[in-house]
Amino acid sequence: MQDCLTDWFLETCARQPERTAVVCREESLTYAGLAAEARALAAELLRRGVAPGDLVGVRVARSIDVPVAILGIMLAGAAYVPLDPGYPAERLRFIVDEAGIGLVVGEDVPARGHPAAPDAVLPRVAASDRAYVIYTSGSSGRPKGCVVTHHNVLSLLRAALPLFDVGPDDRWTQFHSINFDVSVWEMWGPLVTGGTVVVVDADAAYDPELFLDLLLDRRVTVLLQVPAVFRLVAEAHVEAGRPRHALRYVVFAGEAVDLETAAAFVAGQPGDVRLVNMYGPTETTVYATFKLLDEEALSGRTNRSPIGHALGHLSITLRDADGVEVPAGEAGEMWISGAGVCGGYLRRDDLTAERFVTSDGVRHYRTGDLARRLPGGDLEFLGRADRQVKLRGFRIELAEIEGALRRCDGVRDAAVEVVSGREVGDYLAAYLVAEEGATDVVGRARAGCERTLPPHMLPATYTVLPAIPLTPSGKVDRSALAARR
Incomplete structure (x- = not known):
């Protein structure tokens, strides 16, 4: 059994060195070519002083540089930070600064173009070694890095891949940013089963019509999508006359599945496309559940947000605020245990102790997500227990955005809510209270957020209020905010 991700990739490479491993626009690499580029990068990183266990940054554009950079860093015994x-x-x-990154692939050193290094002695990588650290939004206003090991990812692949009928003839899109951990499944799923990674370039990633063309031209068979994005792709498919595609699987994750859009997409379509819904926080390594969306599930009659059962390497219990398991059929917070649960947060022992807890000798991750277990064992996702939200696949702490707004010039107070729009879907709405005498508060707040927050955390609308409305208990009155829009 493989000890690390790169071992599994190299075993696949040895079986089929001349098959296409990755393609982006007009560029492609065979498995042998990808392995050679990654080995050369690993040798260069070692030459520059990277040591096993180090964290190396990855800042590359959407291209075949993505898998080269990740594989090269891992072959050097290091872990990548997107x-x-x-x-x-x-x-x-x-x-x-927080991760202590001394070298960034894509800035300090290119991903490709290094001399071949056939004699380079690469370090041995263990299952317990770090594979990557992905930073997610933090409720304190400080992003937190989830530390994920090779063992965590290997456990996911071994548990989840047998649920899919995939192999060397499949072509998977690498659609998501490597800052979003769905990208881990998008890359390693094909690379350990002999398939092809189809890297979606920046133009296609932001244009549903171009993305649909890519799906058709490349005859993509496995597509992973956030429901809000898939809705746009499905609309483009209808507008194009519902052309025949090669999709075998569409896998949803990141937010509640849109059952109506999913059902309409497969209605009357030739072929055998299977729709799957998977749920999972970054802290439990990409996915924690699996649900095949059959006709009954798509109807939504008994479960409006079906996420299925826990994957085989994990266990999910539903608990109340005191950590006591709730009776069957009642809502509770999902506590997840098993081989996918990561080691915690980088240099955040306090937060790790708060979110990763041991009960009856078993270590769990407290997700903050609510669910109900239905007759038959399926889980129904019910949303957040706190103010963390998922928007277009990204997990967002509204408190972090509010903190960023309060630090903007001219802003005395702020609140942020998720608003549902009929045509544009869900979006972030900011409510501001201006300091006395301040001018152009909206412009200052917008500019301040753009300097400090990533695009997926930027409010779409800004409303200036005389004061943030409060309930009698002193909490923000969310219903009153909604009335101010």
Whole structure:
């Protein structure tokens, strides 16, 4: 059994060195070519002083550089930290400083183009070694880095891949930013089963019509999508006359599935496309549940947000605020235990102790997500127990955005809510209280947020109020805010 992700990839490479491993626009690499580029990068990183266990930043554009960079860093015995080029400089500086990153692939060293290194002695990587650290939104206003090991990811792959009929003939899209951990499944799913990674370039990623063309032209068979984005792709498909596609699987994750859109997409379609809904926080390594969306599930008659059962390497219990398991059929917070639960947060022992708890000798991650277990064992997702939200696949702490707004010039107080729009879907709405005498508060707040927050955390609308409305108990009156829009 493989000890690390790179071992599994190299075993696949040895079986089929000349098959296409990755493609983006007109560029492609075979498995042998990808392995050679990654080995050369690993040798260069070692030459520059990277040591096993180090954290190395990755800041590359959507291209075949993505898998090269990740594989190269892992072959050097290090772990990667995504640094999305679209994130504000201040946020990237925070991540680099806190993670102690000394080298960034894509800035200090290119991903490709290094001399071949056939004689390079690469370090041995253990299952317990870190594979990556992905930073997520923090309720304190400080992003937190989830530390994930090779063992965590290997456990996911071994538990989840047998639920899919995939192999060397499949072509998977790499659609998501590597700052979003669905990208882990998008890359390793094909690379350990002999398939092809189809990296979605920036133009196609932000244009549903171009993305649909890519799906059709590349004959993509496995597509992973956040429901809000898939809705746009499905609309483009209808507008194009519902052309025949090669999709075999569409996997939803990141937010509550849109059953109506999913059902309409497969209605009357030739072929055998299977729709799957999966749920999971970054702290439990990408996915924690699996649900095949059959006709009954798509109807939504008994379960409006079906996330299915726990994957085989995990266990999910539903508990009340005191950590006591709730009776069957009642709502409770999902506590997840098992091989996918990560080691905690980088240099955040206090937060790790708060969210990762041991009960009856078993270590759990407290998700903050509510669910109900239905007759038959399926879980129904019910939303957040706190003010953390998921929007277009990204987990967002509204308190972090509120903190950023309060630090803006001219802003005395702020509140943020998620608003549902009929045509544009869910979006973030900011409510501001201006300091006395302040001018252009909206412009200052918008500019301040753009300097410090990543794009997915930027409010779409700003409303200036004389005061943030409060309930008699002193909490923000959310219903009153909704009335001010």
